[in-house]
Amino acid sequence: MFERVLIANRGEIACRVIRSCRRLGIRTIAVYSAADKDAQHVRLADEAWPIGGPTPAESYLRIDAILDVAKKSGAQAIHPGYGFLSENTAFSRACQDAELVFIGPDPESIEAMGSKAAAKQLMAKHAVPLVPGYSGDNQDNAFLAAQARQVGYPLIIKPSAGGGGKGMQIVRSDAEFPEALATAQRVAQAAFGDASMLLERYVEHPRHIEFQVFGDRHGNIIHLDERECSAQRRYQKVLEETPSPFLTPERRRAMGEAAVAAARAVDYVGAGTVEFIVAQDGTFFFMEMNTRLQVEHPVTELTHGVDLVEWQLRVANGEALPLTQDEVASHGHAIEVRLYAEDPDQNFLPGSGKLQTLRLPAPSRHVRLDGGVVEGDTVTIFYDPMIAKLIVWDADRPQALQRLREALAASEVVGPKSNIGFLERLARHPAVVEGRIDTGYLDRHLDEFLLGDAAPAAGVLFAAATAVLLHDESHLASAAADPHSPWASADAWRIGHAGKRIVALSWREQRFEIEARGHAGHYQLRHGETNCEVHGARLQDDNLSARFDGESRRTPLRVDAARVLLHDASGQRYGFTRAAAFAWESSDAAGGNQVIAPMPGRIVLVKANAGDVVGQGQELLVMEAMKMELALKAPRAGTIESVSATQGEFVDADAVLIRFAD
Missing domain, CATH: 3.30.700.30 (Glycoprotein, Type 4 Pilin)
Structure with a gap:
């Protein structure tokens, strides 16, 4: 087994990998940005090295800096976690060239699945079911519009190089297509450096079900059953569970076989996830393959009694998988939710700031906590604002849901706003309790999950x-x-x-x-x-x-x-x-005559000029902050007096971007 492993990541997943390494007697080496010098993964690792400035581009995305630390620290292998460089072909190949073991798939496998378009073409050759659509190289806008008419509406536009739902747009008519395409291309270029698109027929009220696959260098590839990820908001998973309340044994078997076939098509080694769109009648289609460990992997670990990070380490060290397909068995039901610093009542605006209070339930055989921050730490503006993952397990789904409600009730965040109340309402909602949610349900019925402005009784x-x-x-x-x-x-x-x-x-x-x-x-x-x-x-x-x-x-x-x-x-x-027991008045910080930046971020689009006459709610600016785009709208109808924001500019929180004439 490896003696020294470098973890090319931060936060929760870095802490998670450190725990498994420590149990196996492996010395861990962390890397950190200027914003993370006091972070928990830095404190937990056996040693930690700085790699650059606070933004990902200055630190966690710097292949040269990470490999330099690996060389100086004597690391034998690199675990990429998820996000950042975990699915980067160049990074995997650079590790090989530096004679370091990349704890993940070979670069050829990452490359084959890195492009959604190429992956679909490959899956078609291996009889994996596909949604009708277009995934070719011709990216001319007029040609794509013609292909959209041929595929038929409704359809979905997806960045070919993307993941996590970024840039995806649902289109229901020719009239909507040009603007949706432009938005998808802009987001994809900014997030992935590639504006290539693919088109797919949109399956109405679909479920999102993924299968955990694992391969070794001895020719063995298995799956460890499914994870239901249909509870989503804007394509971002909100609640994940296993087993799926929707699958029958026959559907599970067929989807598992398709997942293994997809992994075998690229000679897959290590942990991966094959994701499927599932129609209401049970018909399923390949969506994409994530060539890394998934954020929601703990639910599989709790129900199958395995440590997938340990499996990754052992497979990367040349060992065979510890189980055959026939030996894979699931017990009970597990559910995961993610506690975020965000404000659900302000369109889930990401938050930042010091965690003045962070209370979480005590870990037990029924409750698991995977986090990267503790009370007193700061949620920064530079990374995903996740505070912790809360995972529960019990003998069946109703009992697991009750465990989830109890665990959430015991949680409290003071400092930045959090989504705990939203998650509590989610865990009690009939659509979730009855297992009948689809990927668009939350977006269609979001008001049912928000508290609103009703005063307490x-x-x-x-x-x-x-x-x-x-x-x-x-x-x-x-x-x-x-x-x-x-x-x-x-x-x-x-x-x-x-x-x-x-x-x-x-x-x-x-x-x-x-x-x-x-x-x-x-x-x-x-x-x-x-x-x-x-x-x-x-x-x-x-x-x-x-x-x-x-x-x-x-x-x-x-x-x-x-x-x-x-x-x-x-x-x-x-x-x-x-x-205080004296007079108090609320104040409107933004006022009605200006548009301010709700948080630090970069201006990606300016849609207004001085002298423009605009209506209330009209979109004036688009800014990018904490891995998402925020549309800033006019607080009232009127004439714009001045615009101080410019495209590409980084602005501070509360900066005045637009002023209205009195």
Whole structure:
């Protein structure tokens, strides 16, 4: 086995590889950018070397810098993780030329599957089912438009060199095609350096099901069953699980055989994933092959009792696969979701900043956490804003879903906004619970998964206020030198007056004031015109138990001097910030006369000029930030006074890009 392995990646996957290497007694070598000098993968590795500036182009995409570190550190092999250079033919070949083992497939296999168009042509020769479409070399726009009419609508435009759904556009008519093609080409050129496109017939309400394949250098290729990845938003996976609730044993067998045939077509070695589009009648079509480990590989590990990173290391070292196809067996059900620093209610705008609080459930045989940050770390603007992967396992799907709900309820992020509440609603939604989701469901019904602007019910406010009162009374008494002193009481008693306190809470730019009288778990509360009698209130083990107007209720919550986090009876999450008990007003930072940059990023398109008359909601700029494009729109109708943004420029957060005339 290797003695020294360099990990050419960062964050969660680098930490994941380090854990397997350490268990096998392999010394790990990390590389890091200027933005990652204090990152967890740097701290966990046995040694770490700097490779450049903060952006991927200055660091994690620099083949020369990585190979230089490998040479200086005495590494014998390089694990690329996923993303960055993991599917880069030139990197794989450069490792070979430097007499380093690339822990992944041969460069010929990566090259064969790196172009979606070439991969489809190859699959056709090996009888792997394909969606009707065009994948040729002629990329003239007029020719592509003609091919689109021949393929028929609806169709999907895909960057040939791409992955992760970047640039993909669904088109339903000739009129939509030119603009959709231009958008896809622009995104593909920026993301992959290649604007080549392929066209496919769009399968309505499809499922996305992928198969984990593995090959060795002894001629063995097997699959380790499927992963259902149909819960997607804008082609990005949101929830992955295995086994698929849709597949029958017969469909699983047929798809598994097709996946192995696809891998065998390129003499595949190592871990890979063959992805299929599956129609509602069960007909399946080859979509693409990812020549690397997938982000969602832990669900396969939990249900099959294997360590796929260990398999990668052993296969790269020349060993045979530890299992034959007949020995592959799945047990129970596993589900994975990804906790991101993003704001679902602001079109999933990626966030950044220090993780002031990061609470995650305790790992167990039912709960696994794969992360690359801890409390106190910073989510930077330069990379994917994932905080952690949360993976759960249980004997069957209903129990696994319940494990997921419990694990999410125990999670909390303070600092950048997170998608935890969105994931909680996803895990309770009937379409997910009943296993009938398709790849477009979330985009069609997104409002069903967002909280919206409805104010919390009075019962939620009274529970939060009760928790605050109990917390403050307990902490004042414990901090007092004499707990029996009247000055250690937080009941707001005054001579001649019944004690009254104001509990002020803010939530989503709204302020709520609850008047409170009483103490020691017995209170009279009032919010607006609504009153509530609370008796027998007690905080214990992150739960509030109390009688509200005579009705006994248990509410899961956490409270401290700054915040209250609670879940109502339906499981809905509410995170309140404690506010000062004096007048407070929300403010509109952007105003109505300007367009500002919501975060640091690069301007990729300017669609407006000074003097233009525009309508409210009209797209004025497109910026690229944290691996995604953001459309910036007019806050109101009016005349543009000035445009300070230029195409290609990097701008800071809150920079004024466009001003409107008064």
